[in-house]
Amino acid sequence: MAFRKDRIKELGSESLRSVLAPGEQEVVSLSVIAGPNPWLALGLLGLIGQLFTQYYYVAATDRRVVFLGQSRWSTKFKGLAFADPRTRGVVSDVKVGSVWSSFRYRRPDGKVLRLNVHRIWRSEMGPFLQALGASV
Numbered sequence: 001m002a003f004r005k006d007r008i009k010e011l012g013s014e015s016l017r018s019v020l021a022p023g024e025q026e027v028v029s030l031s032v033i034a035g036p037n038p039w040l041a042l043g044l045l046g047l048i049g050q051l052f053t054q055y056y057y058v059a060a061t062d063r064r065v066v067f068l069g070q071s072r073w074s075t076k077f078k079g080l081a082f083a084d085p086r087t088r089g090v091v092s093d094v095k096v097g098s099v100w101s102s103f104r105y106r107r108p109d110g111k112v113l114r115l116n117v118h119r120i121w122r123s124e125m126g127p128f129l130q131a132l133g134a135s136v
Contacts, residue, residue, distance in 0.1 A: 009029070012029060012031070015057070015068050016057070016059050018079075019068070019079070019080045020061065020066070024061050024064075025061060025062045026060075027059075027060045027062060028060050028124055028127040030124040031056070031121055032115040032116060032121075033055055033116045034053065034055075034116070035052045035054060038053075053072070055071065055072045056069065056070055056081060056115075058115070058128070060128055060131040060132060061086065062086075063085070063086055064084060064085050065086055066080065067081040067082050082107075087133075088133030089133055090132055090133075091103050091106075091129055092106070092134070094129060094134060094135070096122075096136060099118065099119050100117070100118060101117045103115055103117075
């Protein structure tokens, strides 16, 4: 996976443009890992922990929240995973940590995802949460 933030943003924005509706504008985007605490899933459990995680590039647009699948091993994006209408009140349980921060995102079907954000994406996390009506 590309570890340079600017390269991930560049590739993510290219992939995002292909799934946006005409006239839809990206507001803020970031890379997240959905699943249990990364210290547990990626550290202690290693390869087995990878089975319990999903990598996403998430963008809040002026209309919806778009989740693009992201490869955990390379710089490739897998395309649209899902997109939800942009509404307030879908974010809860925001926790800011020194390396990993997390919050819970509630999908319209009721499923709740724990989204983990690495500290290199923390500057995007605040505006993303604000776009969805939450605060850091």
